[in-house]
Amino acid sequence: MALAASNSNNNNTANPKNNMFGSEISSQHSSEIINFYKNKTIFITGATGFLGKVLIEKLLRSCYNLNKIYVLVRSKKGASPNQRLDEIFNCKLFETVSQYCPEFRSKVEAIQGDLVEPNMGISDEDEKILINSVNIVFHSAATVRFDEPLKVAVDMNIIGTKKVVDLSKKIKNLEALIHVSTAYANCDRQHISETVYNPPVQPDRIIEAVDWIEEDLVQLLTPKVIQERPNTYTYTKAIAESLIVQECKDQLPCAIIRPSIVGASWREPFPGWIDNFNGPTALFAAIGKGILRTMMGNFNSTADIIPVDIPVNLMIVAGWYTGAKKTKDINVYNCTTGQINRLTWGMLERCSFDSLMKNPLENIFLVPNPRFTSYRLVKFLRHLVEEAMPSYVMDLYLRLIHKKPFLVRVQGRIKKAVNTLEFFTSTQWEFTNDNIYMLIEEMNEVDNKIFNIDVRDLHWKSYIEQYCLGTKKYLLKEDMTRMNHCRKQLFNLVRLRKIMFSLIAVFVVKMILFRSVSFKQLCYFLFRMALEFANKFTKLLSRI
Ligand SMILES: NC(=O)c1ccc[n+]([C@@H]2O[C@H](COP(=O)([O-])OP(=O)(O)OC[C@H]3O[C@@H](n4cnc5c(N)ncnc54)[C@H](OP(=O)(O)O)[C@@H]3O)[C@@H](O)[C@H]2O)c1
Numbered sequence: 001m002a003l004a005a006s007n008s009n010n011n012n013t014a015n016p017k018n019n020m021f022g023s024e025i026s027s028q029h030s031s032e033i034i035n036f037y038k039n040k041t042i043f044i045t046g047a048t049g050f051l052g053k054v055l056i057e058k059l060l061r062s063c064y065n066l067n068k069i070y071v072l073v074r075s076k077k078g079a080s081p082n083q084r085l086d087e088i089f090n091c092k093l094f095e096t097v098s099q100y101c102p103e104f105r106s107k108v109e110a111i112q113g114d115l116v117e118p119n120m121g122i123s124d125e126d127e128k129i130l131i132n133s134v135n136i137v138f139h140s141a142a143t144v145r146f147d148e149p150l151k152v153a154v155d156m157n158i159i160g161t162k163k164v165v166d167l168s169k170k171i172k173n174l175e176a177l178i179h180v181s182t183a184y185a186n187c188d189r190q191h192i193s194e195t196v197y198n199p200p201v202q203p204d205r206i207i208e209a210v211d212w213i214e215e216d217l218v219q220l221l222t223p224k225v226i227q228e229r230p231n232t233y234t235y236t237k238a239i240a241e242s243l244i245v246q247e248c249k250d251q252l253p254c255a256i257i258r259p260s261i262v263g264a265s266w267r268e269p270f271p272g273w274i275d276n277f278n279g280p281t282a283l284f285a286a287i288g289k290g291i292l293r294t295m296m297g298n299f300n301s302t303a304d305i306i307p308v309d310i311p312v313n314l315m316i317v318a319g320w321y322t323g324a325k326k327t328k329d330i331n332v333y334n335c336t337t338g339q340i341n342r343l344t345w346g347m348l349e350r351c352s353f354d355s356l357m358k359n360p361l362e363n364i365f366l367v368p369n370p371r372f373t374s375y376r377l378v379k380f381l382r383h384l385v386e387e388a389m390p391s392y393v394m395d396l397y398l399r400l401i402h403k404k405p406f407l408v409r410v411q412g413r414i415k416k417a418v419n420t421l422e423f424f425t426s427t428q429w430e431f432t433n434d435n436i437y438m439l440i441e442e443m444n445e446v447d448n449k450i451f452n453i454d455v456r457d458l459h460w461k462s463y464i465e466q467y468c469l470g471t472k473k474y475l476l477k478e479d480m481t482r483m484n485h486c487r488k489q490l491f492n493l494v495r496l497r498k499i500m501f502s503l504i505a506v507f508v509v510k511m512i513l514f515r516s517v518s519f520k521q522l523c524y525f526l527f528r529m530a531l532e533f534a535n536k537f538t539k540l541l542s543r544i
Pocket residue numbers: 045046047048049050051052072073074076113114115116139140141142143144156180181182183237258259260261262263276278279
């Protein structure tokens with residue numbers, strides 16, 4: 001039986017129309033999209049994930065007159081689907097919607113299930129409810145781990161998608177099935193259009209293969225199987241797209257969304273919201289703590305980051321467009337920024353450095369100093385001198401004072417995560433975005449405001465500043481009132497670094513000095529000049 005999300009018994013449950021945001025309320029009558037979602041029933045997979053949570057929040061806040069949202073949730077770590085939903089609804093993300101529309105919980109119901117189980121683990125009773133009531137399906141669930149064993153990735157990303165399609169085929173009044181893929185599904189190509197390409201292997205063949213081949217052997221064969229693709233994630237997502245075309249073309253109203261690297265929110269429900277360490281978030285946290293100082297990456301390559309509110313709005317807009325316009329084709333939407341409003345890894349490096357120096361994190365290990373490099377040797381040397389050696393020294397110190405060492409371990413983990421990203425920081429792709437522009441044209445002015453999918457006026461420097469602040473506040477859960485204390489900590493570290501460099505320089509010069517007095521004098525003179533220059537240069541930099 002569908003489990004009802006716990007209901008708020010708060011009496012402050014006035015008509016949601018009066019509770020929604022002014023701009024959205026005053027314009028609701030001219031919003032085609034809000035009208036489309038009126039009284040609609042929605043089914044979401046991946047609702048407990050990063051995109052899923054933001055999608056539910058946005059639907060509840062902007063399409064408040066929808067009928068119901070069913071979400072597929074599995075039990076996890078002893079928590080039932082309902083308990084998991086309660087926990088999500090109590091988080092900061094839902095503060096705005098719970099303030100203006102406290103009864104929102106009654107609109108969301110958990111359906112107990114698991115994509116890897118037969119029939120998604122959904123009970124017959126729940127399946128009946130879904131078949132009879134659902135109008136729009138958003139399929140967002142996936143394993144997004146890059147290094148997932150091929151068998152697990154196939155099970156989740158390909159077979160799981162097939163199960164969602166099978167259920168969608170049974171739904172009586174389906175108006176749209178929105179499948180969330182990734183912009184990197186076709187990362188073996190340089191130019192990626194909004195089309196589904198031929199898969200590396202037919203879906204049924206890979207499903208059959210992983211079914212009968214021993215798990216160890218599948219693992220052994222994986223590099224051969226995935227060929228030019230960097231990981232099992234992009235490989236299985238590419239095949240899932242083909243499966244969607246094979247299974248849905250001329251049968252189901254369907255669209256595919258392909259976000260690039262999804263980052264913290266730009267504007268909605270508030271700037272900088274983030275709740276996981278995926279993608280650049282891990283980089284910002286590790287750079288901010290001074291633990292990560294170098295990684296492979298091309299300074300001039302595009303860093304295709306998309307704020308989470310954009311793919312979420314796009315999912316809702318694509319649902320409307322597919323359902324209301326009764327599109328015949330399976331539209332693909334490249335939800336990317338590179339060709340619309342370009343950010344490079346070099347810009348990201350500079351902006352994150354500026355932001356993390358302005359708003360430092362707590363308990364910094366070393367002064368933040370991120371550097372992308374295209375040379376493995378440079379990376380290796382910097383890693384050795386600036387990451388590995390200080391971590392070993394620090395861990396040794398911790399041992400000496402009878403505390404548990406942790407830096408080498410943390411560094412190892414970060415390196416592992418960073419290595420999986422390096423393919424994406426060292427390569428760049430060109431995406432076409434014609435279908436995004438088409439949607440912007442098709443939406444009226446009001447909908448373009450409420451369901452913004454246009455990133456042309458995204459200001460990257462301010463966005464990255466908000467992103468780094470969001471990482472500190474929402475993810476690392478640091479106390480923002482201690483910002484001045486953090487700034488003092490950073491200032492002391494900078495001073496300490498200067499003193500250390502000066503001492504090292506003096507020591508080195510003393511060691512290598514010839515005994516000749518005139519040479520000694522010349523060296524002292526040059527050293528003083530260098531120090532003066534360094535001082536002026538530092539001051540100049542701090543003014544920029
Ligand atoms: N984040 C990105 O940068 C990015 C970029 C491009 C595309 N995408 C795509 O966007 C979609 C959502 O990504 P995300 O970042 O939100 O991922 P996420 O935070 O890892 O969330 C994954 C979701 O899938 C659910 N899930 C995993 N295994 C499941 C299973 N066996 N049964 C039922 N549900 C299961 C998870 O549920 P549990 O909470 O129970 O684990 C969670 O709700 C994915 O399709 C991904 O490929 C993401």
